[in-house]
Amino acid sequence: MKRIELVEKIFDIKREKNLSWKAIAEEIGGYSQIYIMTALLGQMRLPKPQAAKAAALFGLTPNEEKMLSEVPYRGEQSLVPPTDPTLYRFHEAMMVFGPTMKEYLHEEFGDGIMSAIDFDLQMEREPNDAGDRVRITMSGKFLPYRYHQPEGNFPALGYKED
Incomplete structure (x- = not known):
């Protein structure tokens, strides 16, 4: 199976x-x-x-x-873009707001990513007179990128040492 x-x-x-x-x-x-x-x-x-x-x-x-x-093969059923309308709207939200979220993350935290492993997701209904809203909260650990050049090689590679 x-x-x-x-x-x-x-x-x-x-x-x-x-x-x-x-x-x-x-x-x-x-x-x-x-x-x-x-x-x-x-x-x-x-x-x-x-x-x-x-x-x-x-x-x-x-x-x-x-x-x-057992550890699953995550995302193996995913289509990009998704064909399900609800999943497509989440995908669309990331296409529209993803670049802004990326810029914000880099300005606030530096060069790195938000973990999807050390991650929490919450969803709830938010009552609203104009129609209920969906509140989604994603919380992931910030993981800075590491640069693996040998010590002292930054000037030789054209980088300024901090």
Whole structure:
């Protein structure tokens, strides 16, 4: 069985049992709803205690339970640009605001990236009279780029030593 087949099986059982993601996350416990959803959608691994609870909830086989704890191939199902309208809007937001976010990050932090490994994601409904809004908070550790030139070679390469 491939991971995507397990994800489809979980979706089928979720529908059959009329479960919400919130109820699933509460039943499995130990991690945020977003993390558990991401793992059950095949993009993260579940620790063994949570995998056991997920297996019991969904009636999974021992091999399927083990698969939930294995390191996945992240993003292997992704299309660029995505074809799903919701995913496309997230992609579009990054195409429009990504360069601004990059410039802001570099001005505030320096040359580096925001980790998607040491990372937290929160989503919530924000009531608004003009129509409810989606609040998304991403928090990732800043990782500065390292330059691996031998010490003292900066002047020879045309760089100024700090």
